[in-house]
Amino acid sequence: MAVSQTNFAWATLLAVRATGSAGAPNRRLHDRLAQALRTAIRDGRLPEGAAVPPSRALAEELGCSRWVVTEAYGQLTAEGYLSARVGSATRVAWSPRTAPPRPTAPRAPAPPPVRYDLAPGLPDLRAFPRRRWAEAVRAVTGSAVHYDLGLPDPAGHPELRGTLAQYLRRSRGADAHPGSVTVCAGVTDGLVRACRALRERGIADVAVEDPGWGRLRTAATSAGLRVHPVPVDGDGLRVGGLARTPARAVIVGAAHQFPTGAVLSPDRRAGLVRWAREVDGFVIEDDYDAEFRYDHHPVAVMQGMDPGRVFLLGSVSKTLSPALGLGWLLAPAALAPGLRAANPVAAAPPVLDQLALAAFIDRGWFDAHLRAARRRFRARRDLLVGTLAGELPQARVSGTAAGLHVLLHLPPGADPRATVRAAAAAGLRLSDLDDYRVAPSPDPALVLGYGNLTDPEIGPAVALLRDALR
Structure with a gap:
């Protein structure tokens, strides 16, 4: 099929001008020309075997230098869209009909x-203190000195390290200082x-709680520990069980496992402290969500x-949001050089x-947020426990004194994994305790x-849980 080079040049001119402003540098113009030609070939408007205009003729119609056209032709020739032979017209060498079909991955069924x-x-992501956090960001962006904007200290900014040390001393009873x-x-x-x-110090084995966060086990193994x-x-970790392992370190949630x-x-x-001294080992304390304690000091x-x-x-992560990606590590002084x-x-x-x-901590906003969150979570916990007692009297609830979750012990013979599947089909997300155990x-x-559940959602959610158990 013949193609009018004059008509083709006019159509290309329109396409090139539509993608950029007049008077743009030649470097940009040849890219736009190549894209216009590429699109015309892919769309089938320039069929395989059709001749494209000579570079001089197309340059005259476009009102650009011949270099622009030869650069575009050269690029498309290198990509396989055009073929050029000495003494012959440059022609289209590609067609959508001859292109191999794009592989398509099988689509997995969408989860309910x-x-x-x-x-x-x-935590309750709806209650994230957006206004005050934004105000803190604006304040420090305006007040940060020029050297704050350079390469960060791998140990963290001294201002935050000092603020965290003070906060951990007064709120968590830690022996903390900025260093x-x-x-x-x-x-x-x-x-x-x-x-x-610890691995650099020669410690190759670490004990973990069972059940416990699988992510912590994965992190320890990724660092080279068994x-x-x-x-x-x-009463928490069975400290006597440590003697049956070769571990000289242990990861433990002491305040709220x-x-x-x-x-x-x-x-x-x-x-646990005696054990660490006896084996010349260390305890890694995960302070998880211990800020949320309701029934005790x-x-x-x-x-x-x-x-x-x-x-x-x-x-x-549990007090504000995991999206912030901010945490801290207090290390024994003797290990600080090795830690770096x-x-x-x-x-x-x-x-x-x-x-x-x-700034958020220093201005008292963090403490105010925690006080409001404790009141909200305590009321929500009470509502959840009461609703579970009414709808599932055959089940038992534990682990209610702190944190953002409870354990629901099912009647003997219940199948928690089947319950999780049935609940998921109804739009309710649950977790089986065995998911956090090394052995079932x-x-x-x-x-x-x-x-991250609203109070009005608790009743319908528990009703779906009751139906899934049945």
Whole structure:
């Protein structure tokens, strides 16, 4: 099929001008010309075998230099859209009909939409203090000095390290000072850093709670440590079980264990510190969501008992939002040099975000947010526990004293995994306690998070849970 070169040149002129302003540099014009020709070939408006205008003729019609046209032709020839032979016209060498079909990946069936999310791990994202956080960001952006905008200190900005040390001393009973604080991207990042430092010190085995966060086990193994599960009961980690492992380090949630909600008893806290001294080892304390305690006074961190043996991990993921990616690591002074050396490429979070968190805490907004959140979560917990008692009297609830989740112990013979599947089909997201165990247990239970759930959603969510159990 013949193509009129005159008509083709006029159509190309229109397409080229539509994609850029007149008088644009030649470098940009030849790119636009190549794109216009490429599109015409792909659309089939220039069929395979059709001749394109000579470069001089097309340049005259476009009112541009011949170089623009030869550059566009050369680019399309290199891509296989055109073919050029000496003594012959340049022709279209590609057709949509001869192009191989694009491979299409099989589409997985879309999961059912989640109407109610009872999975643990999130705070009330609707209550994020947007206005005050934005005000803190604006304030530090305007007041930051020029050297704040350079390469960040891998240990974190000194202002935030000082603010965090003061906050952890007064609110968590930690033995903290700015030099002991490292700002990191969250608990998982801090744990990886701590485990790498232990690995450099010659410690190759670490004990973990069972059940516990699988992400912590993964972080420890990614840092090169071997993981050994130790059971948890109503008083927290069974410290006596550590002697049956080769571990010289242990990761523990002392103030509020996830997912059981247990608080490590005073005897076991003392025993854990003794164990660390006896084996020349260390305790890595995950301070998870201990800021949310409802029925008792807050429990201080273990780190204050022996700051030379205990790391402390924390973040704002459960108090503000995981999207901020801000956390902290308190390390024993003797390991501080090794902590830096073992993590040579570790990077602190963005400096302006660090300064915003420091301002947010210093202005009292963080404490005010926590007070309001405690009242809200306590009322929501009470509503959830009462609704569960009414709709599922055969089940038992535990782990209610703190945090953002409860355990629902199912009647003997119940199948929690089947319940999770049935609930998901109805739009209710649940978590099986076995998902957090190294080995399954005969005690069927579900982990129900209520942090990111509104109060009016609790009744319908529990009704769906009741139907899924049936």
